[in-house]
Amino acid sequence: MKLLLIALSAILVDNYVAVRFLGVYPFLGADRNIKASLVFGTAVACAMALSGALIYPIQKFIIDAFDLGYLQILVYVSVILVSVFLIEGLYKKAFASAYSRIKSRFPAVSLNCMILTFTLINFSAGFAFLETVVNSFGAGLGFALVLTMFSAVNDRLFLSDIPKALRGLPITLLAAGMVALAFWGLQGIVKL
Amino acid sequence: MKELNPANETIRKSPILRILFGISPAVIVTSTATNALVMGVATAAVLLCSNTLIAAVKDIVSDRMRMAVYALIAAMFATIAQLLLNAYMFSAYSSISVYIPLIIVSCIIIGRKDEQSGVFSSVSDALFIGVGLIAALTLLGAVREVIGTGTLFGLRLFGTEYKPMLLLALSPGALIAAGLLAGMAMKFRKKDQGDM
Numbered sequence: 001m002k003l004l005l006i007a008l009s010a011i012l013v014d015n016y017v018a019v020r021f022l023g024v025y026p027f028l029g030a031d032r033n034i035k036a037s038l039v040f041g042t043a044v045a046c047a048m049a050l051s052g053a054l055i056y057p058i059q060k061f062i063i064d065a066f067d068l069g070y071l072q073i074l075v076y077v078s079v080i081l082v083s084v085f086l087i088e089g090l091y092k093k094a095f096a097s098a099y100s101r102i103k104s105r106f107p108a109v110s111l112n113c114m115i116l117t118f119t120l121i122n123f124s125a126g127f128a129f130l131e132t133v134v135n136s137f138g139a140g141l142g143f144a145l146v147l148t149m150f151s152a153v154n155d156r157l158f159l160s161d162i163p164k165a166l167r168g169l170p171i172t173l174l175a176a177g178m179v180a181l182a183f184w185g186l187q188g189i190v191k192l
Numbered sequence: 193m194k195e196l197n198p199a200n201e202t203i204r205k206s207p208i209l210r211i212l213f214g215i216s217p218a219v220i221v222t223s224t225a226t227n228a229l230v231m232g233v234a235t236a237a238v239l240l241c242s243n244t245l246i247a248a249v250k251d252i253v254s255d256r257m258r259m260a261v262y263a264l265i266a267a268m269f270a271t272i273a274q275l276l277l278n279a280y281m282f283s284a285y286s287s288i289s290v291y292i293p294l295i296i297v298s299c300i301i302i303g304r305k306d307e308q309s310g311v312f313s314s315v316s317d318a319l320f321i322g323v324g325l326i327a328a329l330t331l332l333g334a335v336r337e338v339i340g341t342g343t344l345f346g347l348r349l350f351g352t353e354y355k356p357m358l359l360l361a362l363s364p365g366a367l368i369a370a371g372l373l374a375g376m377a378m379k380f381r382k383k384d385q386g387d388m
Contacts, residue, residue: 007289065198070271073293077267107259111297114263115217118293165379166371173371180364 006127010138012146036056037151039098040105041144043087045137046114051083052136055117056129072121079119084110089182116143150179211324212374214302217294218329219366227343228333229326230284234277235295238269240315243303247314252261259300266299298325328373336360336369 055076063072088106091099102109116139127135153175162171218235222228242265244252253261274292277285302321339346340361342354359365 064242073271073274073296074264074267076293077263077296081263110259110263112280114297115294118291121290132232161376166375168378169209170371170375170378173367173374175215175371177364177367177371181359184362184364 003131006131006135007138007141010135011142012183013189015142015186017185020059033101034148034151034155036101037147038144039095040102041147043091043102043106043109044112044116044143045140046090047080047084047087047109048116048140048143049133050087050135051080051113051117052120052133053129054083056132072119076117076121080113081110083114086124096129112143113140146179146183150176152180153179173182199294207321207324208377210302210321210378211328213326214298214321214325214377216370217297217301219289219332219370220363221288221294222329222333222336222366223251223332223338224343224360225333227283227288228329228371229278230281231288231291231295232326232329234273234288234292235329237297238266238273239299239303239322239325240274240318242266242271242299243313243314243318243384246303247311248379262300262303264326265298267293270295271298328339328377332366333368334371335373336365340365355361 058075058079059072062070062074068075084106087109088099117136120136120139154172157171157175168172214235218231223232242262245265249261250258272340273295274285274289277292278289280345302325303318334344338349339357341357342348342350342358360369
C-alpha cells in the first residue's frame with residue numbers, strides 16, 4: 001500500500017517535473033509527436049528505475065559506509081550515464097522501430113535522468129530499497145505523463161497565432177508554467 | 193516552430209538562446225535575487241573551468257564518449273564549487289545546496305560545442321556566456337523576489353500594505369517569469385536572425 005502511495009505521489013501529486021519542476025529541460029525538447037514523446041518518456045522511466053536500483057546499494061554500502069559524501073555527485077553522474085547506456089542498448093535490440101524515432105535524443109534522456117535523480121536525493125532520504133526504486137520509476141513515469149501532455153500542448157501552439165517575440169522558447173516556457181500550475185492543484189491529495 | 197533542441201544549429205550560433213537554454217534547469221533557484229546570483233556565479237565558474245579542461249582534452253576523447261567525459265568533468269568542478277560554498281558561504285549554501293548538481297546539466301547544455309577550435313576561444317566563449325548567465329539569473333531572481341515577496345536582496349521595498357503575488361514565488365511562477373523575460377530578450381535580438 002505504501003509503495004502504491006509513493007508511486008501515486010511521484011507520478012501525480014508531487015510530480016517532480018511539474019511541481020518541483022526540475023525537469024524543465026524536457027519540456028523544451030518535447031515535439032509534437034505524441035508517440036515519440038511516449039517512447040522518450042518511457043525510456044527515461046526505465047533508466048530512472050535502473051539507476052535508482054543501482055544507486056541505492058552504492059549510497060548505502062559505499063558512500064555512507066566509508067563517509068565519501070564528497071564523491072556523491074561524481075558517482076551519481078557515472079551511474080546515470082551507465083544506466084542510460086544500458087537502456088539505450090536494450091531499446092536498440094528490443095524495440096528497434098521505436099529506437100529509431102528517438103535515437104538522436106538519447107543525450108537528452110541522460111540529462112533528464114540527472115535532473116530527476118538529483119531532485120530525488122533530497123526527497124527519498126528515509127526510503128528502503130524497493131521504495132527507492134518505485135519512487136524513481138514513478139518520477140520517470142510522471143515525467144512521461146507531463147511530456148506526453150506537453151506534446152499535445154505543443155500541437156495546439158503550432159496552430160495558434162503567437163506574437164512574434166514570444167515564438168519558440170518563450171511561449172514554451174509560459175505554457176510549461178501553466179501546466180505546472182495545473183499540477184499544483186493536485187497538492188495534498190496523497191499524504192505520505 | 194522548429195524543434196527546440198539545444199544541439200540545433202541556429203541555437204548553437206545565438207548567444208542569447210544558449211544563455212536562455214542554459215538557465216532553464218536553474219530557474220527553480222531564482223526565488224530570491226541572492227540565491228540566483230550565487231547560483232549564477234557558481235554556474236559561470238564551473239562552466240569556465242570545465243570548458244577549459246574539455247577543450248584541452250578534446251583531441252584524445254572519442255565522439256561517442258564526449259558527453260560522458262564532459263559530464264564527469266563538469267561533475268568534478270560542481271563538487272569543488274559545492275565544497276567551496278559549504279566552507280566559505282554557508283548561509284547561501286544551505287539554501288541552494290540541493291540544486292548545485294543542476295549546474296552540471298546547465299554546463300552540458302551550453303558547453304557542448306563541437307566546432308570548438310582551441311583552449312583560448314573556449315575560455316573567451318565561456319566568459320561571455322557566463323556573464324550572460326549571471327545577468328539573466330539575477331534579473332529573473334530580482335523580478336521574482338520583488339513581485340513575489342516584496343523584497344530585493346532581502347531588503348523590504350514596499351510598505352506593510354503591499355500584498356505580494358504568491359504565484360511568482362512558487363515554482364510555476366519561475367517558468368512564467370522566465371518565459372516573459374525570454375520574450376523580452378527575443379524582442380531585442382537582431383532582426384536578421386529570424387525565428388528560432
